[in-house]
Amino acid sequence: MxxxxxxxxxxxxxxxxxxxxxxxxxxxxxxxxxxxxxxxxxxxxxxxxxxxxxxxxxxxxxxxxxxxxxxxxxxxxxxxxxxxxxxxxxxxxxxxxxxxxxxxxxxxxxxxxxxxxxxxxxxxxxxxTPPAPPASIDRALPLIPEDIGSQSIRGASAYIETHRGCIGGCTFCQVPRFFGRKIRSRPLDSIIEEVKAFAAAGATRLSVSGGTGSLYASSDGEMNPEAFVTLLRGMAEVMGPRNVSSPDIRVDCITDEILDAIRRYTIGWVFFGIESGSDRVLRMMGKGATTREVREAVDRCREHNLKVAGSFIVGYPGETGKDYQATKDLIADLYLDDVFVSSAEPIPGTPLAGLVVKTPREKNPAFIPHMGEYRPLDLTESEARCFDLMMHADMYRPQMRLVTDEVYSAYLAEARKQGQDIRAATDLILRYSRS
Ligand code: SF4
CATH class of the missing domain: 3.40.50.280 (Cobalamin-binding domain)
Known part of the structure; x- marks a missing residue:
């Protein structure tokens, strides 16, 4: 067919x-x-x-x-x-x-x-119909398009799957709900065969997918750093270390061996989902990590000469002005090499979506009109925090980025676009939750 x-x-x-x-x-x-x-x-x-x-x-x-x-x-x-x-x-x-x-x-x-x-x-x-059992983790080679080399997702031609599942329970994330909380890892030989196929098809850089890279081959919550190191070394032997990245890792899933391997066999960046500078919000998000652990993890990466990027979420229902200020303070302290900001987006089926259904609009930052310093821009509270945090992060990085008119407009447009998408997603979820 x-x-x-x-x-x-x-x-x-x-x-x-x-x-x-x-x-x-x-x-x-x-x-x-x-x-x-x-x-x-x-x-x-x-x-x-x-x-x-x-x-x-x-x-x-x-x-x-x-x-x-x-x-x-x-x-x-x-x-x-x-x-x-x-x-x-x-x-x-x-x-x-x-x-x-x-x-x-x-x-x-x-x-x-x-x-x-x-x-x-x-x-x-x-x-x-009743759920299908989890699919086998050992399977055929993907269908790799001829123009895969033209694709760049955060610098990588593709994010390859080394394992499924996440031990975490972040309320905004679909991974543990979709793939479960038990880690199921692919055999190393099969991954390397796939890496070779991507390289032969013209992929210029490959990344390990998912928020839990270093949990590869872990079992019953016990990490297996040796297996992760072998994985990165194997990928680097095929692609060259400048063409491998393993960015997304939990702050509580690093060891010296793992960080050393990231420095030796990849482009040398670590990407942490930090999300908030407020421990209260981190608890609400079910992040399972504290700001103290974040600070320690960032310091440890620096000791290994790694660049560190972090992602942050603003406008989580219940986030106060004080919580938001704690996020700004944390960013100012960490001096991260790169920062990604997003407004809290309810994905259907996640606990955050359930929370959004229960949160009245007048208490949901995605709908509350912003009445502070950006009032003339006609933003919601989430949009204002998203916009403000993007500009703030640019001031607190090793190489300060000037917020030109062009950058200002791009950040504003991005904050507005996210706000619009989140309100549309929220309306959709609300509509189906009622029926
Ligand atoms: S640690 Fe990452 S992948 Fe796991 S639940 Fe949290 S956000 Fe999702």
Whole structure:
């Protein structure tokens, strides 16, 4: 069968993985980042953001393909809330959760209530079949597109999956809900074979995916630093150390061995999800780490001559002005090499989404009008904090970045865009929570 996998904007690892699985099942698979599908091809939309459900280009593609008699299945992280996908896009079915085994059966057999791990509309009613068991972690090579070398996601052509799951329970994150809290690691040989295939296809840099890089091969909460070091060394032997990154790591999942390996076998950056400078907010977020641990982790990275980036979330429901000031103070103290700021986004199926449903709009920073120094800009409280923190972070970094008019406008536009997306996601979640 002809199958088109549509992955909006970027070739995600998940879309490439599904492509490889379907190719090995005997289908002719075309992977595309653009919203287009040839007539006669089955369309599989691999969607990783709630915003895709609201995107007119995605909606039009699904609608027009179905109207012309084509079949459309939707999978990816959005499948965590299948009723929203069914309601918004009206595909033939949703592949729920880890889809690489379910999708092969779905394409071969069609929609049936005997198939676990799917959702579809029967008459007027949504049907969600029982969950499929977790997919095998040992599987075929992904379908790597010829132009993979042209892709740059934070500098990497692709983020490859070395393991699934996270021991953490951050309330805003989908990973432990989608993949579970138990770490399931791929065999090293299979990862290295895949790295070689990416290199042969022209990938210029590869990164280890997920927020828990150093948990590779860990078991029952016990880290396995030796396995992680071997993994990075193996990747560097294929790609060259300047072409490997392993950025995302928990502050409580580092050892001297791990940091040494990051310096020797990668571009030498560590990326921590720090989120807040307020221990009260970190507790609300279920982050499982304290600001003291953050400070210690950053110091330790510096001792190993690593550059450190951090991400922060503002506008979490319940974050006060005092909490926000603590985040600014922490950034001023840490002097991070790079900072990423985002407003708290409720992803369907996460505890944060549940909290947002219970939080009245007049208490949700994503909706509260900002009445402070940026009042003339007509921002919400989340947008104002997001904008302010981006500019603040630029003043407290080893190489200060001047906030020119251009940078100011870009930050303002980014804060507004995030605010708009979050309000749209919140409205969507509220609408389905009522029904
Ligand atoms: S540590 Fe990272 S991957 Fe794990 S739950 Fe928290 S944000 Fe998600």
């Amino acid at each position: 002809d199958v088109t996998i549509f992955s909006p904007g970027i070739y995600t690892y998940g879309a490439m993985l599904i492509g490889g699985v379907l190719r090995d099942a005997g289908h002719r698979v075309n992977l595309t980042r653009a919203p287009e599908v040839p007539a006669g091809s089955l369309l599989l939309a691999s969607l990783y953001s709630t915003q895709h459900l609201l995107d007119p280009a995605v909606r039009d593609l699904v609608r027009s393909h179905r109207e012309s008699g084509g079949t459309v299945y939707v999978g990816g992280p959005v499948s965590a809330a299948p009723e929203i996908v069914l309601g918004e896009l009206e595909p033939d079915a949703v592949v729920v959760g880890e889809g690489e085994e379910t999708v092969v059966r779905l394409v071969a057999e069609g929609v049936s209530n005997a198939l676990p791990g799917i959702a579809y509309i029967d008459g007027d009613h949504p049907v969600v």
